[in-house]
Amino acid sequence: MITHKVMFLPHNREISAPDGGSLIEAAMEAGVHVNASCGGEGQCGKCRVIIESGKVEEGISEQLSKEDLENNYRLACLSRIKSDLIVRVPVESEVDASILNKFSATRRTARVQQLNLEDLKERGLFIPPVEKRYLDLPEPSARDNLADTSRLISFLKLNYDEHRLVVSLPVIRKLPEIFRKANFKVTATLARPVVDSGRTQIINIQPGDTTARNFAIAIDIGTTTIYGQLINLITGDILAEYGDFNGQISYGEDIITRIMFAEKPGGLNQLHEVVTQTINKIIDRIIKESGVNRDEVSTITLAGNTTMTQILLKIDPRYIRRSPYVPASTLYPLIRSVDLGIDLADHTTALVYPNISSFVGGDIIAGVMGSGIYLSDLLTLYIDIGTNAEIVIGNKEWLACAACSAGPAFEGGGIQFGMRAEQGAIEYFSIDPYTLEPMNITIGNVRPKGICGSGLFNIVANLFELGIVNSRGKFSHDLKSNRIRETDGVYEYVLAWKNETQIDRDIVLTEIDIVNLIRAKGAIYSGCQTLLDEVGLSISNLDRIILSGGFGSHIDIDKAMTIGLLPEIDPEKITYIGNGSLMGARICCLTNQIRKDVVKAMRKMTNFELSETPSYMSHYVAALFLPHTDLNLFPKLKARLMPDF
């Protein structure tokens, strides 16, 4: 990737930015504020900058006069970086540097942790749960007329040291014809047992040598979205990946409404049909894209929360939402994918990730397995942030988990202009401490439509650090700006004026929105504290934090600490694994060891029902502040806010 150096004046901040990148995003990255409320489409014309040296492309708009252009004014939101640059921000030039220091230095996101295939290979663990063996069998004769299955089994014993083999009935049905048509040169597909004491199943037999082609599918079934990957089991590579909305969203946005729908007559079957339709659509797409034949897929692993899992398996989920919140099962047997209505070959096995409880599901277990927490010495906090945030704390010795009902704020629910992280959502934000003018950056650099979860963090953290919002989430009433106003008795901040938006309304953030965010982040933070309490540890003992979830990669770690969502630890210790559930599903396709380990890991894991844990409520109440009642828990923030203490 070609990068260029961009120096911002008068701040004297230099950063490295990609060739063709947006200049306003580079400013955000550098912690330099440029007014911009229209989100990056050149609508508001406020993000004027002077290109003192170097070359940008575009950046020109009707908002700039001929004279402006001659003086090298450009709109930052429209400018693409094409060389090293020196950029002067005119309005800011007046700003006192000491005030600028109030901003956290840079936008810092978590390091992305990916599945380490090479490491898996080096440790000899790249042994997929479904393997192929080419067999050049001796042909039967009058003196050697072993049954076809016996011939198969004894050859595998002798030549591949395979033992405890079972041949399924569908394979027995195929053997006689395939053996003879292929002159007894065949490929057997072996499915490994999930437990050590189990038996290896011969699930398929194919004519000739097909060992070079063996594939798996990993599926993450989210309440909102479903992702699938097609994996080459010979190389371990992902050949295709595709995500789509879970067809069930038409039946309710959250888990509770889905369960309520499932309780209606025929409802469970309908939801089951709909989710398998989405899965089948994803499968169609990824097998087509990768040029794999449907019957070359030997196994599929699926991970989802407990409700999604029970619906997929056609298990009535009604008791998940009723006290004492009992799931039907934790472990599920290895089954055939066709038994779930999944459109793969008859022989394809399906493994559904186990769950711990009604609210700590297979998606989290998958994340724990995929991220390798259960193998690590490091005391790790794993957080999957979403409507239902799940937390796991532990290491290779022990694991504890809990689910926090964070509410839908992170996904835009309960936020007046909240929306999912889609095009037009304000994702990055900064504010001019004097003029209180915003710099909005939207996904796709288009005019704003609303605020997504990570935008919400940024906005609230910025407003809080500048004292515009106090620790209870209330706006300061002393500030003189038309951006802060009272509507129907509720204070709000105007992020973008009606004519700058796609929705023809002012986009605002209200005090109610902020309270909802505080409740959500408070639920998660106090969940972590409670879990640590229960195991006799505190936040200072944490060696690292792993973040997972759909929007985790956008989280500005510093901002998340500022609002008190994440505990304040060295940002270097925070990693992001993206879709942990999908990662876990994938690793389960790559190494059978995971399938065995998962049972052991689950046995080590203690589930805490936070509602039944007495200390939770007091932790929660104390966390209903920005960042927390006890500012000492956030020493760096405290130092910034109160440099004299």
Added chain:
Amino acid sequence: MITHKVMFLPHNREISAPDGGSLIEAAMEAGVHVNASCGGEGQCGKCRVIIESGKVEEGISEQLSKEDLENNYRLACLSRIKSDLIVRVPVESEVDASILNKFSATRRTARVQQLNLEDLKERGLFIPPVEKRYLDLPEPSARDNLADTSRLISFLKLNYDEHRLVVSLPVIRKLPEIFRKANFKVTATLARPVVDSGRTQIINIQPGDTTARNFAIAIDIGTTTIYGQLINLITGDILAEYGDFNGQISYGEDIITRIMFAEKPGGLNQLHEVVTQTINKIIDRIIKESGVNRDEVSTITLAGNTTMTQILLKIDPRYIRRSPYVPASTLYPLIRSVDLGIDLADHTTALVYPNISSFVGGDIIAGVMGSGIYLSDLLTLYIDIGTNAEIVIGNKEWLACAACSAGPAFEGGGIQFGMRAEQGAIEYFSIDPYTLEPMNITIGNVRPKGICGSGLFNIVANLFELGIVNSRGKFSHDLKSNRIRETDGVYEYVLAWKNETQIDRDIVLTEIDIVNLIRAKGAIYSGCQTLLDEVGLSISNLDRIILSGGFGSHIDIDKAMTIGLLPEIDPEKITYIGNGSLMGARICCLTNQIRKDVVKAMRKMTNFELSETPSYMSHYVAALFLPHTDLNLFPKLKARLMPDF
């Protein structure tokens, strides 16, 4: 049972006969010849006897004059024994006693060996493969919100010492609702593994305590007939039993024609449908008859020959009839009965008996298991007599088996007037050594329609012992009787004249018939000899013989030895187990030990392909005589035929 003593004069033979029994059958039992060619319907009027004392009912016919009746003449075939009797046989009164001695003394059939349920119970082996456990589970609470399956499993562990449990998906689906509707008082059905290292499956869950009702079905799938038994797994008793013709007989009488049909497009599916229809019809009948609900049947065991088994399992049987005669499999996995199209509940497991080779099938293995050969010290010869006779020799240390293609003679095939053992078949026979007049007794005591297998033995053995037929099966040409005649160059014996039959034709036995019988019995005898040879033993080493098969109970042991079908051993050492396949299927429902032992027994068993065993052909050629080239193999018969040697 009330019995009476019947004394026959002038022979001075007394036997015990059942009240109401047929007098002519008593005569047969006593080895007393009474002329009777019409088979027992009073048609020929030849079986006149004088009732010297005692009371008979019926016995009167138009064939007897008023004077005859006054002199106490009766027709033996129509007379029912109602008291102790003294009966004089008028024609025979002239016969020399020394000639009478040529007859074997009595009609001797094998002792019937039944499944010994008490013994099974005493040895602690009455542990059905599917058991029920009543569970009064603790109700979940906020502090104990284990998943439903975990609650089930841990309760079974703690209270019943059950380990290594697996819960199937259909049961997981049922748990939540049933647990709560039944207030957590439920009955679990556990299916035991077939191998020691396997896991116990929880296959069903029912509300309340249903442990008192647990049933199994045993099925024998014969090529011609199918039998089913409904078994109470609490007591071990048979509650109902029913047999019917295998619906496949419309598609060919024997295995080869069935296989040929299966090779046609759609043929296999059609034969599969038809056999499951017959099985379902039998199941309908026995569950209705015993007042059992369909879903109270927890398991079904099925035993059949290799072809019947493969068709049931929808496995193409074409290679069974093609050299080198390789079956698809020997062992079959435990499956669900619904997967075979069997109309039982979803949870009902189905075990299909394994087979050894294309020609030694699950029916024989079932017989070996049911009769307990594999546990015995006694060197046992097990013979299942039928079109395809199967032989097993061995004891608890080793087992050897082979299949002989005996041909259809025993079932009436290739015999001009051959027929199955149905009403009107001549079953018993004796002949007057002077007049050469026959005494035919038919099944059902009706006019004859033909000759069944056991009748054939009796006829040929009698003709041979009296020298009417020589050791090559040829009629003596010197005898003066209209019963022996030549038709189209072939000699034959007239068993019944046209007007005495139901078929309006003379019923005869031809030299060709006798040759076919000799080939059939020769195949079996030489098979036994060959197997013994291969293991370095001889017939004199045999401790016992177990006979199995549809018509085994009718076999007159002495006659079977006379023609050289069975080796000559002490008749006390011969037992008959009836339908060995059905017995094996039943015992498999009663004790899971059998399911485990069967694999061990199969491993001990060596299969010999007789066509590939060099000594077979010479044994076979030597056995193509009555009883055998080497009369020294039959010393008792030799003593009767040649009393001076």
